[in-house]
Amino acid sequence: MERQTITIYDVAREAGVSMATVSRVVNGNPNVKPATRKKVLEVIERLDYRPNAVARGLASKKTTTVGVIIPDVSNIFFSSLARGIDDVATMYKYNIILANSDGDDQKEIQVLNNLLAKQVDGVIFMGMHITDALRGEFSRSKTPVVLASSIDPDDQVGSVNIDYKSATKEAVQLLADHGHQNIAFVSGSLLDPINGKERLIGYKEALQENELKYTEGLVFETKYEYKSGEQLAERILNCGVTAAYVVDDELAVGLTNGLTDRGIKIPEDFELITSNNSLLAEIARPSLTSISQPLYDIGAVSMRLLTKLMNKEEIDEKTVVLPHTIIQRDSTKA
Amino acid sequence: MERQTITIYDVAREAGVSMATVSRVVNGNPNVKPATRKKVLEVIERLDYRPNAVARGLASKKTTTVGVIIPDVSNIFFSSLARGIDDVATMYKYNIILANSDGDDQKEIQVLNNLLAKQVDGVIFMGMHITDALRGEFSRSKTPVVLASSIDPDDQVGSVNIDYKSATKEAVQLLADHGHQNIAFVSGSLLDPINGKERLIGYKEALQENELKYTEGLVFETKYEYKSGEQLAERILNCGVTAAYVVDDELAVGLTNGLTDRGIKIPEDFELITSNNSLLAEIARPSLTSISQPLYDIGAVSMRLLTKLMNKEEIDEKTVVLPHTIIQRDSTKA
DNA sequence: TTGAAAGCGCTAACAA
DNA sequence: TTGTTAGCGCTTTCAA
Numbered sequence: 001m002e003r004q005t006i007t008i009y010d011v012a013r014e015a016g017v018s019m020a021t022v023s024r025v026v027n028g029n030p031n032v033k034p035a036t037r038k039k040v041l042e043v044i045e046r047l048d049y050r051p052n053a054v055a056r057g058l059a060s061k062k063t064t065t066v067g068v069i070i071p072d073v074s075n076i077f078f079s080s081l082a083r084g085i086d087d088v089a090t091m092y093k094y095n096i097i098l099a100n101s102d103g104d105d106q107k108e109i110q111v112l113n114n115l116l117a118k119q120v121d122g123v124i125f126m127g128m129h130i131t132d133a134l135r136g137e138f139s140r141s142k143t144p145v146v147l148a149s150s151i152d153p154d155d156q157v158g159s160v161n162i163d164y165k166s167a168t169k170e171a172v173q174l175l176a177d178h179g180h181q182n183i184a185f186v187s188g189s190l191l192d193p194i195n196g197k198e199r200l201i202g203y204k205e206a207l208q209e210n211e212l213k214y215t216e217g218l219v220f221e222t223k224y225e226y227k228s229g230e231q232l233a234e235r236i237l238n239c240g241v242t243a244a245y246v247v248d249d250e251l252a253v254g255l256t257n258g259l260t261d262r263g264i265k266i267p268e269d270f271e272l273i274t275s276n277n278s279l280l281a282e283i284a285r286p287s288l289t290s291i292s293q294p295l296y297d298i299g300a301v302s303m304r305l306l307t308k309l310m311n312k313e314e315i316d317e318k319t320v321v322l323p324h325t326i327i328q329r330d331s332t333k334a
Numbered sequence: 335m336e337r338q339t340i341t342i343y344d345v346a347r348e349a350g351v352s353m354a355t356v357s358r359v360v361n362g363n364p365n366v367k368p369a370t371r372k373k374v375l376e377v378i379e380r381l382d383y384r385p386n387a388v389a390r391g392l393a394s395k396k397t398t399t400v401g402v403i404i405p406d407v408s409n410i411f412f413s414s415l416a417r418g419i420d421d422v423a424t425m426y427k428y429n430i431i432l433a434n435s436d437g438d439d440q441k442e443i444q445v446l447n448n449l450l451a452k453q454v455d456g457v458i459f460m461g462m463h464i465t466d467a468l469r470g471e472f473s474r475s476k477t478p479v480v481l482a483s484s485i486d487p488d489d490q491v492g493s494v495n496i497d498y499k500s501a502t503k504e505a506v507q508l509l510a511d512h513g514h515q516n517i518a519f520v521s522g523s524l525l526d527p528i529n530g531k532e533r534l535i536g537y538k539e540a541l542q543e544n545e546l547k548y549t550e551g552l553v554f555e556t557k558y559e560y561k562s563g564e565q566l567a568e569r570i571l572n573c574g575v576t577a578a579y580v581v582d583d584e585l586a587v588g589l590t591n592g593l594t595d596r597g598i599k600i601p602e603d604f605e606l607i608t609s610n611n612s613l614l615a616e617i618a619r620p621s622l623t624s625i626s627q628p629l630y631d632i633g634a635v636s637m638r639l640l641t642k643l644m645n646k647e648e649i650d651e652k653t654v655v656l657p658h659t660i661i662q663r664d665s666t667k668a
Numbered sequence: 669t670t671g672a673a674a675g676c677g678c679t680a681a682c683a684a
Numbered sequence: 685t686t687g688t689t690a691g692c693g694c695t696t697t698c699a700a
Contacts, residue, residue, distance in 0.1 A: 117387045
């Protein structure tokens with residue numbers, strides 16, 4: 001009783017038409033007489049025929065699948081992007097192959113090649129920085145690539161981001177407006193362009209416009225982890241800091257809890273602004289004032305852009321910048 | 335200057351061997367003379383040949399891809415599972431196609447069929463409940479299926495879970511030990527077997543063993559959302575409840591914050607235990623005592639089980655039950 | 669150890 | 685409107 005796979009050929013024979021005709025009705029080609037279409041559809045139904053997407057992919061050179069390279073799905077920041085990507089992908093009848101890279105340069109390349117071997121029609125990449133090697137792989141493949149919430153100095157590929165520099169500047173400005181003299185910049189690796197090029201510059205500009213001195217001692221480089229934030233509390237206090245701009249929510253919550261555990265009152269004694277407005281910012285106590293990056297939208301728009309690239313549609317602008325706002329919560333004074 | 339795709343045929347010609355031989359060396363078939371292998375490898379390198387996985391899939395009827403149906407990647411509970419799945423998948427050279435279902439019965443079926451059309455070698459399903467329709471689809475396809483953190487009364491397919499009943503019982507026991515008379519059971523839909531069959535029974539058993547009366551009024555059915563938890567605080571207090579077992583972390587944090595906002599001191603006036611030990615339980619203030627489900631491991635073990643199923647290996651037990659513990663934090667008294 | 673050749677299930681000219 | 689016929693790029697007998 002082995003279940004026999006029904007092929008297009010079986011349907012053609014049963015319906016008394018050619019494979020081509022069956023293929024046409026399956027693909028919604030209008031050049032089929034209604035009566036024929038009806039007959040074929042009936043047979044398809046009766047035989048429970050399901051087209052084999054792999055064969056289709058080989059013949060048409062389209063897999064309706066896109067590769068998504070993500071540092072870590074279990075990180076709420078990236079998974080929010082991923083959700084936006086998948087929803088739009090589904091909307092356009094694509095599936096996504098999701099591959100975790102841990103932000104590791106080697107893995108990223110390996111994963112990319114694996115994805116290309118699977119003939120994905122496009123790739124969405126999330127990562128903190130783009131190595132030359134990776135850039136090389138991108139450009140030698142003809143497969144369209146879009147960076148989601150990742151920036152590349154020379155934008156050969158599409159990308160969707162917010163204006164990190166301005167956003168940071170606004171956040172730091174808000175802190176300066178509240179009279180803080182020592183405002184910390186709490187970041188992940190400064191080698192990542194979003195931190196080192198965009199945000200840090202925004203931070204410096206804001207300081208400058210408020211006639212505050214920039215000191216390297218107030219720039220804290222650490223990991224995007226809850227624990228790291230917690231541990232940072234002590235060091236930050238020792239530096240006489242009274243306000244901080246933090247680039248990551250998990251880190252920010254760690255810092256918040258670390259400060260609170262040391263008896264610091266937020267926002268009375270210390271004000272803090274985080275960057276991603278993920279659920280964590282809302283959940284934390286006190287809840288965290290945050291730059292609102294439209295994470296879901298960044299994912300969604302990235303995928304939308306990718307569909308255009310895959311269709312070779314005319315693109316007005318390969319580099320999309322989405323608007324951001326600042327959501328005031330309880331980690332800053334009203 | 336169109337980049338010509340290099341096929342196995344090109345390699346064969348350049349190396350002066352047949353396609354079959356190239357195929358053998360690519361697939362590591364030992365029946366190739368070392369000298370020949372070397373020659374072929376050189377040509378592959380020189381031409382930068384990359385095998386087309388789609389063609390391979392069509393010819394071999396294996397895609398080295400598995401489908402993963404997930405209610406929502408952006409939910410930390412599921413994304414933790416997903417991470418475990420992907421890591422093991424990578425280890426065994428599989429890729430995952432991730433598809434969000436929103437836990438919607440219709441979508442689940444649609445997504446499953448889509449995945450099967452793509453000829454995935456196996457499917458991992460996460461979802462709160464399995465409808466008959468879905469069960470039907472599972473059994474009529476020959477593709478192996480594993481449920482990750484989802485239970486099915488008649489276990490036709492593989493599954494990996496913890497013992498929800500016992501875990502719940504232990505949690506409620508701990509609350510009863512602390513002298514609480516009115517312990518709430520805060521759940522998602524009771525129609526979902528994990529809640530309605532497993533956990534609720536564990537709750538009832540614990541009550542019974544402590545000679546506490548079971549009242550429907552102390553069973554709260556709501557959504558797995560932060561907001562829902564927050565809103566529940568008022569209702570719960572009105573019922574004279576002094577302790578709660580909550581099935582979901584997001585919900586639990588919502589409830590915790592809702593209670594705290596109303597001036598309730600946790601754990602002094604109210605004790606609470608949650609179920610998933612995700613990052614949220616750690617981040618919340620007070621931090622939440624939680625059943626520790628090894629989420630990553632459940633995902634990892636599910637995928638491992640699936641590889642066995644796909645290889646038609648002998649399985650000792652299709653239904654895996656992983657151990658759980660209770661992590662004591664600050665939402666319960668020491 | 670190697671090669672020839674028949675598919676895998678479908679799409680897409682091209683012809684009719 | 686429909687059918688014929690090449691492939692798509694690879695794996696896998698079967699023979700040599």
